[in-house]
Amino acid sequence: MxxxxxxxxxxxxxxxxxxxxxxxxxxxxxxxxxxxxxxxxxxxxxxxxxxxxxxxxxxxxxxxxxxxxxxxxxxxxxxxxxxxxxxxxxxxxxxxxxxxxxxxxxxxxxxxxxxxxxxxxxxxxxxxxxxxxxxxxxxxxxxxxxxxxxxxxxxxxxxxxxxxxxxxxxxxxxxxxxxxxxxxxxxxxxxxxxxxxGEPMKARPYDFRMGFFNEKLLDIPYGVENRRANIMRWRLEKDDEDQAISRPKNPITFVMSPDIPKKWRPYVKAGIEEWLPAFEEAGFRDALVVKEVDSLSEWQAHSINTSVIYWGDSLRLRGSEFGVFGGTVGTIVDERTGEILKGDIYMAISREEYSERYFVKSAPLDIRAQKFPFPDDLLGELYQTMVAHEAGHVFGLMDANFGKFSYPIDLISNVDWVNTMGHTPSVMNYTRSNNIAQPEDSIPPSLLIQKVGPMDHYNIRWAYTQFPAGTSPKEERAALELIIRQQDSIPWYRYDYGGHESIGPARMNEVIVTRNPVKSTEMALKNLKRVVELIPEVCNDQKDNARLERLYAKTLEVWFDQMMYVGSLIGGYDIHYKSINQTGNMYVPIPSETQDDALDFLFMNAFNLPEWLIRPEFYKKIKYSTFPDKLLEYQQRLLFELLEAKRTKRFEYLESLEGYEGALPMYLTKLQYGLFNDLESLHSSVKPRNQELQMTYIEKLISMVQQERETITAARKAFAYSDYTKGYIMEQLMILKDRIQNGLDNKKVNASLGHWHLCLEKLNTI
Structure with a gap:
């Protein structure tokens, strides 16, 4: 989150x-x-x-x-x-x-x-x-x-x-x-x-295929490399080593800060205890203890022996009613071994903010969310999932990209599947609540919210399993490798660090990631339309329009996340981290037909917007100008993403693979044709929003062609367009110029005449 x-x-x-x-x-x-x-x-x-x-x-x-x-x-x-x-x-x-x-x-x-x-x-x-x-x-x-x-x-x-x-x-x-x-x-x-x-504990070596922090977070780069390091984890040792499942000698213990309101404490405790079955799979019963206290001295709170769950002070500040979203942790770790000795959790989220974010995701599926303020049981469940996520960090797990792009879409609406597997494999994913199930699926509201999932159990099993006395280092390495190799047959056990490049659906956040992003987004948009219809009703009791504007803005944000999710298919890959001795490739290209479908979807839904999203009925009552136009900003950002240098480089590489020959020019041609399909019906006027997108596209391509060569150092050319790509970009500009000029010369253009002349004038600058 x-x-x-x-x-x-x-x-x-x-x-x-x-x-x-x-x-x-x-x-x-x-x-x-x-x-x-x-x-x-x-x-x-x-x-x-x-x-x-x-x-x-x-x-x-x-x-x-x-x-x-x-x-x-x-x-x-x-x-x-x-x-x-x-x-x-x-x-x-x-x-x-x-x-x-x-x-x-x-x-x-x-x-x-x-x-x-x-x-x-x-x-x-x-x-x-x-x-x-x-x-x-x-x-x-x-x-x-x-x-x-x-x-x-x-x-x-x-x-x-x-x-x-x-x-x-x-x-x-x-x-x-x-x-x-x-x-x-x-x-x-x-x-x-x-x-x-104290004496150093027995460490567990870091492996890039698993989603754990190492002992010194910023010391080595995360990615597809196993440097010498230990993962972060607690010292859990069995009280009875002869038992398959034993209580630990020293359980991981949390103290709830007394300033946590009493009505939320059961949910905070439940968020920690969601992890108990995962530790049982690693061989530890009652591995977690959550204590409720009436007082906590400043010395106890600042002792390395006390791990505290705090209720955020920032929530009492003016201006923190909205925009404060999420939590964080502070862990103290022995860098010699990666042993975690103190893990504080900070809950810092406002009731209003959390409620509104859940509303725009799942209100059509949860009747409790169709009226503000939310009932305590719903808000408590939301707090619980936040605590569960932060607890994962305290246990050593990183954020996001756990087992994504693995669940079949048909099963996300299956009650039995969701009850067992969740709508996402891990509570560590930035997936939020379920927004792709439909009302007719009758998913119980309690199953809409993220929970500790199968991949969380898998990670804890790998990190915390204690091997019997006498197990040799070689045998231990082999056993750990066997656990990792389960990723070969169970795709939701796969981890992907992500980094700074969205190379495929598995690296996308804020959406429910399934094996069919286009279909998932179609279902999410149906619910988003229902959300827009619900907004006026939940704002009727307000003395101003602040809530209405916030909910609409959050709706647009969800829409943008969904469009980016579909866009990740274009020039994208399915990711499975592997060592060199494992069969198969780490990066498998998304099929070209799927990429084509994704681009068609964006033309239909991202660059040609429905009226219910652009101009909902309630918005006419409070708007007097097209400024500011956040939706247009999102469209332009999406367009820039589709043209970024990292994406064109992926297309360049795809061309070397069988079945993807000519991928880059075909992609650029289709993108331009879709953005300028108005040229096929020159007697029709171009919508104002499309005019701005078309001019944005032209200016972006010109800047790509005119980009100066600033370095020849390979590692510093992430945002540099290759001359190969520039050549195809120049070709697209020439084709576009000819199409517009021919239309004007033959007097076929009699609508949006000024716009087309402006486009031509801009094209004549290169």
Missing amino acids: KHIITTCLFLIYTTGFCYPTNTSLQGNKTTVQNSDLVPFITSLIEGNQLYLEIPRRILNQPIIFVRYDNKYDHKYMQVIWSKLEDKILLKVPSITSTAGIILPIKPKLILSDNILAIFPIEKAKSEGDKYRINITSLLLEQNIPWSQGFSETAVPQISMVLDSANMDKEVVIKIRKGVLMDQAKISLPMYFSFCAL
Whole structure:
């Protein structure tokens, strides 16, 4: 689902191995109720100065240094404390991954460690094997390089240390730090922690054919390459290794923030527990625990031991009633192995926004959605699916493109199929609710909403299955490969990273992806027309037209997503990630007849629009101008997509395959003919919208031909048109010029005369 960060998903990677403790506040000092502690770092505050006592036994031992601020991405780094003469050094080491690779301090920098800070030992106050240091300036004044490119300007004058808590193998510090934000001085509450790392867990190697994050998200490019890396996953170990299904020694535990309204808590819990059967398939019973608490201390919330489900604060801000859609997560991961130790979920979606998005998708199929506000049971189900999606991220799974372009369209309307398989194979897909079933199919409303699906079970089984003691690495690799090879016979087990190129239907989002995109879209458009008819009724009680305009705008957005989905067939491929020793190709071209059908569909439905979409009855009451015309923008964006360089390059490649000879010129000819079919009936006027599309097309082709050669570096030519394509584009411009000129010369054109002269004038510039 789209996140507040849309697409930037904030996933944070740090490490730690600590134990929770009970804390209480006494005045301005935090005390910890904990006995028999193994000596770890302790903190104390004197005045506005923060001191740490560093035991000798933890010197040169791996520690995690974490920052929690007003962002969702808990910043982190692995550090070590060391002693040099009368100073204590805080160092950032390079990390040796169990995948057999070193994670450098900075890319391509060969350096065993870097000094982050140097602290004089407070000799007068150091006792025995403990060294006291003052770290106030590190937290309040220093610009700590949390990640590549991170920078902030500190404002020490409005910074102060507030409190700290000493816990078993963890110390948490609370401050207010002044920073410069948009040229304003802002004092932000922040928490920092130092936490000890335990023994590395047994890792699972990264495989590009599965949809898991690696231990350091931005360190390697995702795609069709297996670099040395470990996937992100929790340390789940069977309590009874002799049992096929056993409870884990330490289940994955979430705490629901007390600010989650009580009426939504059962749905939040259910969103997590949807994953329980998937973990059972991996051999773990009761692998997930969700706790409801009446209070949650700031120290517990900012401990590496507590994974919290938050209710978004942004929902209380003015202007957040609409447009806030989705959630995000913050995970803390041991980069040595990929072990996830903390996974926070942030629910940040407004009731109104979620309701309206569901309305334009599924209101014709769900009577509960035909009146605002939605009943609590429907909204609760929507919250549940959002939590289930975010939980997938916390378990290590990536977004989107899980098992798409695999379900037969006829089965999406089959109640038994949908009840078992869902309308999409994974809750991680950006598929939303079912909008292609028809009212007469009588799909129960509860089955319209996304759920944890068969591919989610498959992924968890691959990532979390624990192999019996004595299993050799070779045997383990073979067993994991057997699971992956199930993709050969079960297409909805296939994963596709996606990247930045929509090379086929499996990479499309916001639509129900079936094996028949044209038919799917035809069915979706029927429901979209029903939605437009419902809009006035659900807005009758409003004192303004804001809801009506929002619903219409969201309807147009759904329409555009569907058109892009059909367009993905053109020059597109069916995708199945494979290693070189697997039979068959990774990219199988969409049949040429299917591509032709898709282009015909776009001519009929995208470039010649029905009146119910352009000018619904209700819109006449509130419009006074053609400005702004969002629908025209969508049409132009679709046209640009059909002409993008990446698509023409795919057509160039297709021409080398049997059955696709001459694919590029045939495609360009058909596209131009369809856009200018008005030239076949020159006595008829060209609709204003079509005039703008035709001129947009001409200007785009001219810019393609006139594109300068900026580089010869292959990797930088993604948006560069080849000379081969330019030649065919020039040919199309010449043909179009001749057709228009002949029509004018022979006086066959007596309608939209000015438009055709403008087109000709533009064509004469090249």
